[in-house]
Amino acid sequence: MTGHPSTDEALLDDTLAILDDLIAFPSVALTPNVDLVAWVVDRLDGVASDIRLSHDPTGTKANLFATIGPLVDGGVMLAGHSDVVPVDPADWATPPFTATRIEDRIYGRGTADMKGFVACVLALAPTFAAADLKRPIHIALTFDEEDGFHGAPVLIDSLADAPQPAAAIVGEPTGLQVVGAHKGCYEYTTTVTGMDGHSARPSEAVSAIHHATRWIDGLLGLAGELAARAPADSRFEPAHTTTNVGTISGGMARCTVAGECAFEWEMRPVQGSDAGFVKARMAEVEAGLAVEMRTVYPEAAIETEIVCEIDGLEWDDASPAIDLMRSLLGGDPPVGVVAYGTEAGLYQAAGIPSVVWGPGDIGVAHRPDEYVEVSDLASCLTILDRLPDLLTDNG
Ligand SMILES: [Zn+2]
Structure with a gap:
């Protein structure tokens, strides 16, 4: 018996195809990323209601801030970085800039940290756009996170006159565990x-x-x-x-x-x-x-x-970002802390309450044979797919 793939399967297939393309950009920190960003802009054509780019002084590196839905305050920002750490191909069993599926894992530089999350967000973007959002979903993508966090401050500066998100999810690999604080x-x-x-x-x-x-x-x-x-x-x-x-x-x-x-x-x-x-x-x-x-x-x-x-991500029991994760995950999920830094602290300091939550294991990031489990991507999609339901009223 044959049948059409379910929506979930189609979404996962889209995500894996997007991940293939993202991994193929060798967007190592401190090298140009404008090709990758242009590719993302193309994908969001007709989906985003607004896209603003901000650049480093050389113009070879860009941040992207895209809005899906109305240009109003109170939305949710899904945040990632476009860059990856360098590789020594000799240490890899597979080509690092080719997404390679072996059984239920996708190998490649950036699969966990953090193009897997970005692929999930981009795959869902048309679904977000089709929802009757009263508050927007923003996609933030920065440059040079892995070497000095140079992009995020430029992005934050560029948002002075943009709709202010009420919360952000920074999709670093946490194994889909909610992280509410990290050191600076x-x-x-x-x-x-x-x-x-x-x-x-x-x-x-x-x-x-x-x-x-x-x-x-x-x-x-x-x-x-x-x-x-x-x-x-x-x-x-x-x-x-x-x-x-x-x-x-x-x-x-x-x-x-x-x-x-x-x-x-x-x-x-x-x-x-x-x-x-x-x-x-x-x-x-x-x-x-x-x-x-x-x-x-x-x-x-x-x-x-x-x-x-x-800046560290400082613990805040009353954080709207933690409330958001409770709504998305249901119940009272454990909220942990981690020792590594992320852009969440910068966003929090800029007035955007943030949590860290994303697919993949930080233990495989920054190492040869980095991978993400396909099941993590599938879970990430299922959970982010609930986001529009939370944003169809005026907040
Ligand atoms: Zn990262």
């Missing part, structure tokens, strides 16, 4: 400039490495105070703000006083005030070191470049 992610590169010289006469030079280690020692020395500052009701593990120095480089040879030293470090604040605390304390440490260094070499310097300062 603040990343820096600090460069210490001293004066090189012969190691036999260290007092006539200024070792950048020696001063860098003292700066780092100051940072690591804050651990106890940061632990003590953790909110009593912190949901994170560990409960407090952490710091890490991840790389360090400098110097030329064992017998040379190092003229320069640079190190990359981060902190993951559980609350915004901790970032201010760390910065204030490190400014004191730095001022002391600079005075010492400049008595020998007036041009000595310690400079810190901000790579990114991504």
Whole structure:
């Protein structure tokens, strides 16, 4: 007996076809993504009531903000990033930029993080458009999330005169578990400039490495105070703000006083005030070191470049975004916290209550042989398909 595929099967087929196309764009962070965005704009032609693009200064990277339904406040934003982390094809069993189905998994870079979610949203877009929406569904797609979160702030700036969403779902891979909070992610590169010289006469030079280690020692020395500052009701593990120095480089040879030293470090604040605390304390440490260094070499310097300062997603029991997930999922789903950063913190800080929820496992993201389960995509479709029912009144 043969029959027509059910609507659900047709929707899943559409999603898989869209995912094929999305994976084929090698949209590695910090490389152009305008081709991918143009492709999405084409797909939304006749579906979206408004599409606004915002670009980086080079014009080679774009954010997309599309609205389906009326151009009014109070809608829901489905948010993703268009970029992926780099690959080394030698580590992959399948070509990373070809979506490859093996049994019930789709392999390819970005399948989990997070083109699978984007494919679900784009496949549903015509369904959303056909509904009698009184409040809109927005699709947000950013560039360069994976390397410094450069796109989302540009997108947020571009929305000043756009309809204000009442809530956002950021579709990072959570295995379809609702995530209501994550730590912030603040990343820096600090460069210490001293004066090189012969190691036999260290007092006539200024070792950048020696001063860098003292700066780092100051940072690591804050651990106890940061632990003590953790909110009593912190949901994170560990409960407090952490710091890490991840790389360090400098110097030329064992017998040379190092003229320069640079190190990359981060902190993951559980609350915004901790970032201010760390910065204030490190400014004191730095001022002391600079005075010492400049008595020998007036041009000595310690400079810190901000790579990114991504706000955490702060827990809010009364968040409209968590209410939205309760309505979509039914009942009282568990709401968790995660240790990785997402754009949800930026959206929340911009006044859009946000949760993180999407198909795929974060454990396979950023790794060779990244995949998403077809069953996760199917569940994602089933749940997002309920969204129009929540938006057919005036809120
Ligand atoms: Zn991601």
